[in-house]
Amino acid sequence: MQSNAVSLNDIVAHYGNSQVLHGLNMSVADGELVSLLGSSGCGKTTTLRLLAGFIRPSSGSIALSGRDVTGLPPYRRGIGIVFQNYALFPHLTVAQNVGFGLKQRQVAEPERGKRVAAMLERVGLSSFADRYPSALSGGQRQRVALARALVIDPPLLMLDEPLSNLDAKLRVDMRSEIRELQRANKRTAIYVTHDQEEAFSISDRVAIMDAGRIVQLDAPETLFTRPVNAFVARFVGFENLVPMIVVERDGDRVICEAAGGVRTTLSLAATGPVGDRFVIGARPEGLAIGAPSNSTIPGTIGVRTYLGRTYQYRIDTPAGPLVANGPFSQPLQQGEAVGIGFLADQCCILPMENN
Amino acid sequence: MGADTITRTNRVTALAPWLLVLPATMAVFALLAVPVGSTLAESFSNPLGVFENYRRFFASDYNRMVVLRSFWIAFATTAIALAAGFFAAYLIAGSGPRTKRILILLSVFPLLTGVVVRSFGWMVILGRNGILNNALIELGLINAPLSLLFNQGAVLVGMVYLFLPLMILSLVGVLETIDQDLYSAAESLGSSPFGVFRQVTFPLALPGMVVGSILVFTGSLATFVTPRLLGGERQMTLATLLHEKAIISFDWEAANTIATIMIVLTALSLVALGMLAKRLSPKGRA
Numbered sequence: 001m002q003s004n005a006v007s008l009n010d011i012v013a014h015y016g017n018s019q020v021l022h023g024l025n026m027s028v029a030d031g032e033l034v035s036l037l038g039s040s041g042c043g044k045t046t047t048l049r050l051l052a053g054f055i056r057p058s059s060g061s062i063a064l065s066g067r068d069v070t071g072l073p074p075y076r077r078g079i080g081i082v083f084q085n086y087a088l089f090p091h092l093t094v095a096q097n098v099g100f101g102l103k104q105r106q107v108a109e110p111e112r113g114k115r116v117a118a119m120l121e122r123v124g125l126s127s128f129a130d131r132y133p134s135a136l137s138g139g140q141r142q143r144v145a146l147a148r149a150l151v152i153d154p155p156l157l158m159l160d161e162p163l164s165n166l167d168a169k170l171r172v173d174m175r176s177e178i179r180e181l182q183r184a185n186k187r188t189a190i191y192v193t194h195d196q197e198e199a200f201s202i203s204d205r206v207a208i209m210d211a212g213r214i215v216q217l218d219a220p221e222t223l224f225t226r227p228v229n230a231f232v233a234r235f236v237g238f239e240n241l242v243p244m245i246v247v248e249r250d251g252d253r254v255i256c257e258a259a260g261g262v263r264t265t266l267s268l269a270a271t272g273p274v275g276d277r278f279v280i281g282a283r284p285e286g287l288a289i290g291a292p293s294n295s296t297i298p299g300t301i302g303v304r305t306y307l308g309r310t311y312q313y314r315i316d317t318p319a320g321p322l323v324a325n326g327p328f329s330q331p332l333q334q335g336e337a338v339g340i341g342f343l344a345d346q347c348c349i350l351p352m353e354n355n
Numbered sequence: 356m357g358a359d360t361i362t363r364t365n366r367v368t369a370l371a372p373w374l375l376v377l378p379a380t381m382a383v384f385a386l387l388a389v390p391v392g393s394t395l396a397e398s399f400s401n402p403l404g405v406f407e408n409y410r411r412f413f414a415s416d417y418n419r420m421v422v423l424r425s426f427w428i429a430f431a432t433t434a435i436a437l438a439a440g441f442f443a444a445y446l447i448a449g450s451g452p453r454t455k456r457i458l459i460l461l462s463v464f465p466l467l468t469g470v471v472v473r474s475f476g477w478m479v480i481l482g483r484n485g486i487l488n489n490a491l492i493e494l495g496l497i498n499a500p501l502s503l504l505f506n507q508g509a510v511l512v513g514m515v516y517l518f519l520p521l522m523i524l525s526l527v528g529v530l531e532t533i534d535q536d537l538y539s540a541a542e543s544l545g546s547s548p549f550g551v552f553r554q555v556t557f558p559l560a561l562p563g564m565v566v567g568s569i570l571v572f573t574g575s576l577a578t579f580v581t582p583r584l585l586g587g588e589r590q591m592t593l594a595t596l597l598h599e600k601a602i603i604s605f606d607w608e609a610a611n612t613i614a615t616i617m618i619v620l621t622a623l624s625l626v627a628l629g630m631l632a633k634r635l636s637p638k639g640r641a
């Protein structure tokens with residue numbers, strides 16, 4: 001078996017009596033950058049804390065580079081971490097903060113100073129070397145935290161929302177700095193963020209977390225086009241999720257029925273035999289608004305929102321409300337009767353969930 | 356007219372706080388500054404010369420010995436309380452909320468009884484027919500009772516017991532404010548547990564250590580009951596000597612002189628500890 005840089009196996013974790021992680025599985029290959037993406041409180045920071053060894057799992061095992069480290073103390077794990085709340089040492093200057101890890105590694109003075117200065121240069125804080133953290137802005141503190149973790153060049157780097165406090169331009173700059181360093185040194189990194197665009201642009205793979213589990217861990221393109229369940233689908237923008245049942249099929253052309261007895265014709269090879277139930281997911285731009293016909297879902301135009309190049313419509317149908325985009329050149333009026341078709345190549349098919 | 360009213364109101368408003376604190380200030384002045392001032396003045400008012408009382412005091416080997424002993428006992432008490440207190444406070448600050456409350460209550464409990472009770476308790480334990488001697492004899496470890504009281508060891512035990520709670524409270528206060536993530540950060544950067552202690556916990560706890568040390572040092576320099584009960588005649592300190600001069604031999608000149616020496620020693624040690632703290636402590640705290 002190929003040894004992964006990180007593998008978490010069936011991790012269960014508690015804080016006191018409340019269970020936070022419910023059997024989490026994840027593996028990260030050597031030299032890979034994986035993002036953890038998920039809503040607030042879903043357990044991202046907890047996952048990092050487990051990997052770093054600050055807390056112990058109630059059950060399950062953790063391996064780094066194929067070695068079981070479940071019982072190993074943090075300072076033996078060789079992990080660099082950027083804390084969500086920075087955790088800068090208030091009694092040390094910026095330079096001393098950044099040099100802290102090098103000092104622990106017995107890097108002697110002229111060399112240590114040089115490496116600290118080079119790293120401060122990279123994060124744009126050269127002129128702040130002798131300040132104390134209390135005299136820095138939030139974004140500057142965050143960059144010190146980043147520099148402190150990057151300068152030790154750890155085999156595994158973990159970043160907990162490392163750019164959340166920076167302005168848009170700095171965020172993009174720092175993002176490419178991180179990616180560049182990680183790639184150049186062939187290091188493994190785990191990156192926590194709330195920002196979908198950030199996750200998709202920086203990562204080799206993205207893990208979507210929901211309530212203490214990883215629901216999908218895939219390349220950004222795969223996540224974006226082939227989500228595995230409704231949670232991920234909604235997360236990546238499939239706003240319309242319509243349950244269907246196959247009633248007739250003829251090669252690739254399938255006639256399906258949705259709630260309210262409305263039927264539509266899809267050209268989807270991916271669906272099963274007659275009687276098969278599934279959910280079709282479509283982004284607003286994955287629906288086509290046309291004249292009513294017997295191969296589309298009938299609906300009436302509701303609220304219209306101007307989005308710049310297009311209009312977005314809320315459309316009431318017997319199968320429930322849908323959200324679709326229509327061209328700017330042909331605005332539709334509220335109350336107009338239309339037919340909604342699915343653009344098969346932009347839709348995703350999900351298994352039926354019982355809830 | 357309007358402008359005039361406004362200025363007058365302003366003047367009264369500006370004076371109001373001073374007027375309000377005046378009675379209390381006068382009371383403090385009358386009750387504290389006057390007696391202390393007269394003590395100081397008396398000690399310098401020997402007709403043979405301003406420093407005559409001091410010359411006489413320090414001419415005696417015995418007195419010089421007492422000064423050194425007082426200083427040494429205060430210093431040793433502070434050092435022991437600091438070491439033991441840090442250990443206890445570290446445990447307390449690191450424990451869960453329930454355990455923490457119980458431990459704090461336990462360590463503060465002695466403060467609820469008086470100084471006399473707390474020192475007398477040790478007489479019961481250490482006396483010739485005390486608990487410790489009886490136990491040792493019962494166990495057959497010794498034949499005759501040891502004399503455990505009226506020596507420096509007994510005074511130190513009593514003093515540390517007396518002042519440890521103050522030290523623990525000062526230290527818990529500062530240790531609790533240290534962000535736990537700082538420990539995690541240091542560990543993730545490769546610090547061993549001892550390294551974390553030396554480079555993070557210790558420097559950040561310094562202010563509490565200084566406050567605790569000042570409280571304990573000045574307190575033990577001034578304490579009278581404990582050296583009196585546990586040290587007796589043989590372990591005379593400045594406080595007990597002062598008591599003897601004033602109450603037993605009615606030598607008011609000597610008493611005033613000793614009191615002034617104690618005030619000066621306390622002030623000097625405050626300055627010294629303050630300077631030490633300034634040198635040791637980092638500047639970057641918010």
Ligand SMILES: Nc1ncnc2c1ncn2[C@@H]1O[C@H](COP(=O)(O)OP(=O)(O)OP(=O)(O)O)[C@@H](O)[C@H]1O
Pocket residue numbers: 015016020039040041042043044045046047084
């Ligand atoms: N020290 C703690 N004691 C008790 N519960 C905790 C503790 N830390 C976190 N939790 C709980 O565990 C859950 C997961 O927390 P975690 O910090 O891992 O979330 P997160 O995904 O990092 O969220 P965010 O995006 O807001 O940072 C939350 O419900 C939180 O309330």
Ligand SMILES: [Mg+2]
Pocket residue numbers: 044045046084160
């Ligand atoms: Mg978090």
